Amino acid sequence: xxxxxxxxxxxxxxVVIMIFLVMTVNFFLIHxxxxxxxxxxxxxxxxxxxxIEALNKQYGLDKPIAVQYLEYMGNLxxxxxxxxxxxxxxxxxxxxxxxxPTLILTITSSVLAFVIGVYMAIFVSRLRNKYGExxxxxxxxxxxxxxSFWLALIMIIIFSSDLKLFxxxxxxxxxxxxxxxxGVIDFIHHLVLPVSTLTLIQIPVFYRxxxxxxxxxxxxxxxxxxxxIGVPKEKLFRKYVMKNSIVPPLTIFGIMLGFSITGxxxxxxxxxxxxxxxxxxxxxxRRDYQLLLGIYFLMALFISVxxxxxxxxxxxxxxxxxLT
Amino acid sequence: xxxxFLVSFxxxxxxxxxxxxxxxTRGGTMVIAYWGxxxxxxxxxQIDDAGYGIYGxxxxxxxxxxxxxxxxxxxxxxxxxSKDGLTYTxxxxxxxxxxxxxxxxxxxxxxxxxxxMSDKAAPAHANFAAVESVEAPNDYTVxxxxxxxxxxxxxxxxxxGTFIMPKxxxxxxxxxxxxxWLNNPYNQHPIGTGxxxxxxxxxxxxxxxxxxxxxxxxxxxLDGLVFDEIPDQNTALQSFLNGEVDFDDNVxxxxxxxxxxxxxxxxxxxxxxxRYYLAFNVGRRPSPFHDKEVRFAVAYAxxxxxxxxxxxxxxxxxEGFYTPAIPWAYNPSxxxxxxxxxxxxxxxxxxxxxxxxxxxxxxxxxxxQGQEWSDMAKIIKEQLAKVGIQVNLExxxxxxxxxxxxxxxxxxxxxxxxxxxxxxxxxxLRVGTGGDINVMGYSNPExxxxxxxxxxxxxxxxxxxxYFEVQTILSQDLPIYPIAEVVNTYAYKDYVExxxxxxxxxxxxxxxxxxxxx
Numbered sequence: 001x002x003x004x005x006x007x008x009x010x011x012x013x014x015v016v017i018m019i020f021l022v023m024t025v026n027f028f029l030i031h032x033x034x035x036x037x038x039x040x041x042x043x044x045x046x047x048x049x050x051x052i053e054a055l056n057k058q059y060g061l062d063k064p065i066a067v068q069y070l071e072y073m074g075n076l077x078x079x080x081x082x083x084x085x086x087x088x089x090x091x092x093x094x095x096x097x098x099x100x101p102t103l104i105l106t107i108t109s110s111v112l113a114f115v116i117g118v119y120m121a122i123f124v125s126r127l128r129n130k131y132g133e134x135x136x137x138x139x140x141x142x143x144x145x146x147x148s149f150w151l152a153l154i155m156i157i158i159f160s161s162d163l164k165l166f167x168x169x170x171x172x173x174x175x176x177x178x179x180x181x182x183g184v185i186d187f188i189h190h191l192v193l194p195v196s197t198l199t200l201i202q203i204p205v206f207y208r209x210x211x212x213x214x215x216x217x218x219x220x221x222x223x224x225x226x227x228x229i230g231v232p233k234e235k236l237f238r239k240y241v242m243k244n245s246i247v248p249p250l251t252i253f254g255i256m257l258g259f260s261i262t263g264x265x266x267x268x269x270x271x272x273x274x275x276x277x278x279x280x281x282x283x284x285x286r287r288d289y290q291l292l293l294g295i296y297f298l299m300a301l302f303i304s305v306x307x308x309x310x311x312x313x314x315x316x317x318x319x320x321x322x323l324t
Numbered sequence: 325x326x327x328x329f330l331v332s333f334x335x336x337x338x339x340x341x342x343x344x345x346x347x348x349t350r351g352g353t354m355v356i357a358y359w360g361x362x363x364x365x366x367x368x369x370q371i372d373d374a375g376y377g378i379y380g381x382x383x384x385x386x387x388x389x390x391x392x393x394x395x396x397x398x399x400x401x402x403x404x405x406s407k408d409g410l411t412y413t414x415x416x417x418x419x420x421x422x423x424x425x426x427x428x429x430x431x432x433x434x435x436x437x438x439x440x441m442s443d444k445a446a447p448a449h450a451n452f453a454a455v456e457s458v459e460a461p462n463d464y465t466v467x468x469x470x471x472x473x474x475x476x477x478x479x480x481x482x483x484x485g486t487f488i489m490p491k492x493x494x495x496x497x498x499x500x501x502x503x504x505w506l507n508n509p510y511n512q513h514p515i516g517t518g519x520x521x522x523x524x525x526x527x528x529x530x531x532x533x534x535x536x537x538x539x540x541x542x543x544x545x546l547d548g549l550v551f552d553e554i555p556d557q558n559t560a561l562q563s564f565l566n567g568e569v570d571f572d573d574n575v576x577x578x579x580x581x582x583x584x585x586x587x588x589x590x591x592x593x594x595x596x597x598x599r600y601y602l603a604f605n606v607g608r609r610p611s612p613f614h615d616k617e618v619r620f621a622v623a624y625a626x627x628x629x630x631x632x633x634x635x636x637x638x639x640x641x642x643e644g645f646y647t648p649a650i651p652w653a654y655n656p657s658x659x660x661x662x663x664x665x666x667x668x669x670x671x672x673x674x675x676x677x678x679x680x681x682x683x684x685x686x687x688x689x690x691x692x693q694g695q696e697w698s699d700m701a702k703i704i705k706e707q708l709a710k711v712g713i714q715v716n717l718e719x720x721x722x723x724x725x726x727x728x729x730x731x732x733x734x735x736x737x738x739x740x741x742x743x744x745x746x747x748x749x750x751x752x753l754r755v756g757t758g759g760d761i762n763v764m765g766y767s768n769p770e771x772x773x774x775x776x777x778x779x780x781x782x783x784x785x786x787x788x789x790x791y792f793e794v795q796t797i798l799s800q801d802l803p804i805y806p807i808a809e810v811v812n813t814y815a816y817k818d819y820v821e822x823x824x825x826x827x828x829x830x831x832x833x834x835x836x837x838x839x840x841x842x
Contacts, residue, residue, distance in 0.1 A: 035723030039731075041371050043722065044742050046447055047730055048760045051371075054444035058506075086363055086370075088506040097527055156562050168563040174530055174550040175353055175568075272554040274528035282361070287723055 011311075015304040022300045023076065023293065027069055030289055036061060037085045037287045059085040072290065081297060082290030084283075091294030094279065099261070101171060102275040104191065105268075106260035109198035114253045116199065117206025122242065125214045136207070144204035152197045152270040159193060166193045169272035194271040198264060202256070206249050213245040247318050254310025258303035262295075352840040353548035354820065357560040359574035361528050361553055365514035367487035368440060369505050371447045376484065377573065378531055378551055380824075380833025383487035383516035384540075386414055386433060386466070387478060388831040393597065393650060393746050395482045396829055399428065399517065399540075400466070409473030409782050414466040420540045422490050423521045430460030435491035437468075439505060448485035451477070473780045475787060476749035483746045490515050519544040519836035529553055541830075545822070545839035565589075570820050570840070575813040577638045577696065588818045592825055593638055597649040597745035598810040600636065600696075602626070602704065606803045607765030608733025612685055617675040619802045622737075623661040624668035625711040626704065632808045635699035642806035645795040646748060649809070652788055653748035658795035660806055668711045677712075684712040687736035691717070692725040697739055700807065704737070729763055738763060741810055748791045749779050755798060766803035 038055035042048070056062050060071075075082060081091040124136045160168040167173065167190050178186045217223065218241055226236055263277030276295065283292040360374030367379040380388075388398040397403075400414035420428040437458040440446045454474035459467045470477070480486075493510050496503050505511075514522050517540070520533035531551040535544040552569060554560040557576040564572040565586065575583065583589055604619050605611040612618050632641045640648075648654045677684040689704060691697045698719060705715040715737070720728060728734050742761065744750050752775050753759040757767040771794055778790035798804070816823060822837040824830050830837055 033723070034727040039726050040723045043371070044726065044730070044740065044761060046371050046760070047726070048450055050444050050450065051447070058445055088364060088370075088511070094527065153558055153562075156559065161562055161566055164566070168566050168568055169554055169556075169559045170552060170563075171529055174355055174532070174552050270556045270559050272529075272552070272556065272559055274526065274553075278528055278555070285721065285723065 011308055015301075015308065018304060019297070019300045023073070023297060024069075026293060026296050027072060027289075028065075030284075030287075030292055031065055031068075033287065035287055037289065040286050041086065055085075061085075072293065076297065081294035084288050084291040086286050086288045086291070091291045094291060095276070095294055095298060098263070098274060098276045098279050101273060102263040102277070103260055105194055105198065105273060105275060106263060107257065108191075109195045109202060110253065110256045110260060112195070112199040113202030114206050114249065117203045118210045118246070118249050120203070120207050121210035121214060121245075124211065125218075126237065137211075140204035140207045143200055144208075146201070148197070148201050148264070149266045149270050151200065152194075152267055155193050155197050156270070166190075169270075171273060194267055194273055197271075198267055205252060209252055210245060210249045213248045214241060217241045217244045243317070247314055250314060250317070251310060254306050254313070255303075257310075258306030259299075260306075261302040262299050348545045348822065348837075348839040349841065350543075350545050350839070351547050352842065353550060354546050354571060354835070354838060354840060355550045355552050355569045357554045357563055357569040357572045357574050358531075358551040359553075359555065359560075362525075362531070364506075364511040365522065365525070366489075366505055366508065366511040367514075368436065368446055368448065368485045368489060369443065369511075370445070371485075377833050378533075379487055379516075380518070380831050381520040381533055381549060381835050382514055382518045382522055383489070384420075384518050385482060385486050385488060385831075387482045388834075389479070389482045389746055390828050390830055391825040391832055392828055393479075394828065395478050396831070398482075398831065399433070399488055403478075405478075405782075407782075409475065409780070410470045412468040412470070412477070414468070416464040416466065417540055418464055420517055421538055422492075422517055423515045423536055424490075424493075426490065426492055428488070428490070428517050429463040430466045431463070432491045433466045433488050434458050434460045435495055436487075436489045439489075439494075440485065443505075446485055448480070448483075451480035451483075451486075473782065475781055476747035476779055479745075479747035479749075488517065519834060520549050523548075539836060541836055544836040546835065549835055564815060564817075567817075571814070571816040571823065573814060575815050577636065577811070577813055579815075580638050580813060583815045590816055590818050590820075592814040592816075592823075593811040594825075595640065595647070595649040595809050596812050597647040598741050598743050599642055599647055600700065600739065600741045600807040600810065601642070602805040602807060603738050603740055603764045604803055604805070605733065605736050605738075605764060607767060608735075608763075611736045612677070612687065613736060615675055616801065617671055618677070619805075620661060621668045621671035621675065621711070622708065622713070623802060623805050624664045624671065625713070626707050626805060627663040628660070628805075628807045629663070630707070631700055631703050634703055635696055636808050638813075639811040640809040642808050645798040645804075645806060646751065646791065647744045647809065650745055650748060652784055653791045655792040655795040658792070658799040660799070661802075665711060672711060672713075679712045682712060683714050686714040686716060688716045688718055689737040689739070690720065690725065690729050690735040691739040692720055692722050700739055704739075730761075733763070733765060735763075748787075749775075751775055751791070751794060752779070755794070755803065764803045766801070768797060768801060771797055 037059060038052045041055065042051050060068065072082060084091050084094055087094055120136060124133050156168055159165050171187065171190050173186050223236065223240065226240065261276060262280065263275035265277035265281050267273070268275040268277045280292065280295050283295065358377065362375035362378060363370055363372040365375065367375065367383050385398045386400045387395050387403065390396050399416055399420060401417045403412060403414045405412050416430055422428050437452065440448050441452045441455065443449060454470050454472050454477065456469040456471045461467060493515060494505055494508055519536055519539040521536045523532040523534050525531045530553055533549040535547055537543045554563055554574060557574050557579065560572055560574040561579055563569045580591060580593055583591055604613040606614060629641050643660060644655060645658050646654050672684055689701055691701050701717050705717060708715050729738050740763065753761045755762060755766055755771060756775055757772050774790045774794050778787045781787045781790065812825065814825060819841045821839050821841050824832055824834050827837060
């Protein structure tokens with residue numbers, strides 16, 4: 001227990017230092033990109049020098065970069081994620097609205113992909129059939145290779161345009177406004193296609209890793225020994241092989257959860273889903289520095305926490321892993 | 325006899341139904357597949373193209389533009405311009421109310437314009453450069469005094485960033501200091517005088533509006549208007565074909581072919597005052613194109629009809645040096661050189677660029693991301709290779725492009741488009757010495773003089789004469805090589821009637837006269 005507390009404390013310190021470094025590097029990197037928020041906003045239609053100067057002054061971008069950095073980090077320490085130049089609003093206000101749509105999409109599909117992918121691998125392994133193995137591998141390769149925007153559009157064309165089962169895009173029906181339970185059903189109805197697409201894309205990752213892990217474990221010496229002393233195959237698989245094989249996909253699952261806050265730029269765009277990915281992409285192309293840094297901060301935090309939780313979880317599952 | 329009655333009865337029904345279908349029906353909600361997310365609902369403080377398409381339904385201007393770029397009355401029912409062009413007197417409609425019930429008066433107009441003139445970052449700020457003062461002698465009269473005559477002023481007043489805003493909500497203080505109009509809470513839920521009232525905005529998802537029954541041009545036919553933000557054009561197309569959307573405002577030119585074959589789908593692909601053109605580096609960093617002969621040689625080597633057919637497909641091949649979408653200012657006799665490879669080769673030989681190992685010289689063509697741009701660039705590269713000019717292509721995202729081309733002048737050739745209205749005075753920006761969008765670094769004192777005279781001339785015939793001459797000079801100097809005219813890309817279902825771009829005399833983004841025939 002003492003070890004555990006020490007471990008947690010050390011990890012927290014590491015996370016704080018890491019986030020500080022991430023923010024510093026990001027700050028200077030994104031300021032180094034060509035153009036600035038004023039350049040993008042004025043674009044090719046209004047590029048007068050007066051407007052650009054006035055905007056830079058308004059945004060505080062006329063100050064030396066070191067001053068801007070200290071100001072930004074000072075605000076961050078006080079819990080202020082910064083201010084979006086473009087939207088004239090605090091970064092947090094803009095990010096907040098995107099968290100729920102993002103997480104419900106990414107986490108739901110990560111969980112589904114994990115369950116389906118791992119189960120598929122287990123099923124194929126127990127089947128011990130060459131053709132079963134082959135077709136599952138083929139399917140996973142195909143899904144892995146398919147570009148997500150293409151799959152998304154094909155899903156739309158099949159399930160929305162042809163079969164008319166699901167709405168094409170968005171999060172809610174806009175022509176009629178539903179409330180209460182009807183509103184929830186409407187939301188889920190809109191959620192099905194994006195979640196299924198994202199799940200399909202992620203299944204191969206879990207399938208392949210679990211499958212490899214099972215094959216590896218089945219070849220271990222202890223399995224041979226246990227088989228030799230007469231442990232039934234079924235028990236052997238369930239008690240030893242499966243338990244040991246679950247660790248690698250679980251690690252991947254943890255990393256995926258960490259990245260869940262970043263959303264999925266491409267699928268959000270295709271399904272017109274108002275998630276974090278699109279907000280981030282807009283912030284990048286508009287050079288909305290502080291909004292972008294706010295998103296990066298949240299990402300760094302989320303990933304650190306997810307990795308941390310995964311590490312602890314794995315330590316419980318696998319006593320060989322020491323928390324030191 | 326019975327038969328006769330029956331027939332006449334049937335005819336009567338047919339006529340009745342026919343008539344009934346042309347009288348607008350009220351009710352219904354129109355859903356628009358919209359391309360972008362507005363920054364805020366302050367229509368004048370920032371450049372916000374995504375907002376501009378929505379502001380026109382919530383707010384009104386003093387005067388506005390219709391789809392043919394005519395200046396038409398809006399809050400002002402009429403106006404007089406003094407003979408010397410120095411005094412504009414606007415007569416406002418009486419009884420106009422803000423959507424919160426307060427009266428809209430000349431005081432709101434004066435406040436809005438003063439605000440634009442005091443905020444250098446306001447998009448319309450530069451268009452007010454010639455304004456001396458804005459005054460309200462009474463509640464329904466606005467007088468604008470000019471420092472110098474500026475004939476494009478009315479068009480610019482009717483265009484961008486000039487929506488009249490409610491003084492009573494924006495002229496406020498907090499703890500004794502005035503609140504910046506950028507931070508006003510009404511930027512999130514606007515109050516205007518337009519045909520629709522703001523209901524809800526979920527950022528990145530949709531904007532919902534409901535009709536304003538007190539609208540001064542009459543109660544809108546639609547009950548509501550929804551701007552459904554669908555950034556992906558393929559998805560927008562599917563939503564439109566699936567009936568979730570009535571009007572697709574996010575059509576890519578490449579989709580027009582498919583849409584034209586669809587039943588119950590109507591398309592507007594008329595010319596818009598924007599054009600694709602190739603700009604030469606005429607006076608920025610050193611480039612072979614500082615030499616006029618070389619520019620002409622390139623023009624002869626290029627086949628813009630082929631570029632158009634392969635890369636653009638919809639619109640028109642360019643023939644002159646200004647947009648034909650503003651016909652009064654378009655000079656049809658200032659022509660672009662036509663394809664003639666032999667002549668191109670001769671000119672390049674004469675200009676001192678002989679063919680060595682199949683190449684005369686190497687240049688860089690810089691363009692920004694986008695299918696049509698990269699297609700055009702590739703075809704230009706191929707066409708110029710045939711006369712021995714080797715073209716290196718460089719593609720950048722917009723911010724980097726602006727930095728490199730607009731600010732840095734670091735290119736030989738570049739591809740551009742962009743709005744050339746609402747008035748030909750826009751040419752000052754594109755070809756005037758030091759103009760904001762004059763990427764070429766082109767400078768001709770004669771052009772500058774003509775443009776300045778055109779902007780001060782009072783009547784349209786006189787102005788047209790100056791602009792015609794400018795285009796003639798451009799055709800001789802050739803700082804740009806126009807390729808094609810850009811078209812509107814709107815698709816809508818055949819039951820949607822009275823969209824603003826199908827009418828004249830109503831503002832470009834005003835859906836007050838739109839109705840659903842269902």
